[in-house]
Amino acid sequence: MVFQAMYTLTDLRVLLRETAPLHEFDAERKAQVQRLLDNLERQVGSLKQEMLK
């Protein structure tokens, strides 16, 4: 789960690279960011459950 979260962050990092320097996201990219952030939240939630139980 740690790797999954880091890999999701990596995908976000790549999006920042592809849109530098203005970081203007079109609708497609916004949807992609939303999906990645949703995944990240789920992954962090799972980490909380597993590591703090």
Place this chain on the structure above:
Amino acid sequence: MRCGAGIDARMVDELAINIDPIQAGGRLTADAMKAVIAYGDGYSVCDNCRKPNRLDYITKPPIAEFHKDLASWLNMDSARVVPGARRGFQAVAHTYVKKGDPVLLTSLSHYTEFLAIEEAGGIACEIPANDRYIVTADAAATKIEEIKKQYNQAPVLLFIDHVDYQYGNVHDVRGIAKVAHQYDIPVLYNGAYTVGIIPVDGKSLGADFVVGSGHKSMAAPAPSGVLAATAERAGEVFRTTAITGDVTGRQFGIKEPEMMGCTLMGVTLVGMMASFPHVKERVKHFDRELENAGIVHEALLSIRGTKILSEFPRKHTLTRVDTTGSFDTIAQSHKKRGFFLSSELNEKGVTGIIPGATRIWKFNTYGMTREQATYLAKVFVSIAHENGLKTA
């Protein structure tokens, strides 16, 4: 934000368009970044190393398969990964060059080729580029004849850069290799700016050796690279050890002296491997890269006084420009002097040209999106306008 004592997190490519000529083709893919996260520990690829205990025999991760794929992709017979193209030059020079041997390279060759020759005790003999900064087969033939007269022997090796690092010009490797082979001179193809950028067919080009740079052109961490050879030459440069310890009687199996045993034993290799499928795909789309470069070149050429010193129309995304007649005229009276250009580029989110350079400088548009290329073109023109330069 720091990632260690005194080490700032590097966010260059996240915050800006990076046009550094040597960094563009080495930016990691997402998969390489992920591999780096997982394989950062020292000998991380050695978890499943079994007899005969050599890097290119490891099957998990699939390093053995990667070596075969690399050779096949370059249309060569054997390949090894090396810590940078320079270590490939070194291995080949050390195999073929003895003290006092003349070795051919060109007036546009990378300095590490000179160092490889020097270390082997050879004499560097440069084929001169013509007035358009192109190295031709005719010039190679003339130089070989001169060397034969001067040294009473033909050169023992030829280094030829397909695309040179100074102008990004494309040279006639096939023609030059044909000439070299007429004198039985082995040909080392330096693909530091081509392997991973455009399709490379080693045998078709007449190469005995193909050298590529992982960190320059294959979206891999540094130092990484590839040395590939034909079957005829592989047994020479990839010969195995024959040494025996006089006290212990130890021998070292199938380790290869020119490789100093195993080469890339961790993050550099998996980074290269993770990017490889993307690299194989991206070389098929170099036309898009040239289109992006063209957008930027057109903008630069619209600024009066600007010249492109590289061959034109461009065949590569690494380009040398002369702005002595444009941006440098601003530098003469600007309060930041020559630093105004890099400073204004930075303010607009562009990085990678040498601070202070306003006369002759290089940049590389490789890997940009179309939006980024268009933005970069506008930035150059806007800096020109803001400083009173005229555009066409």
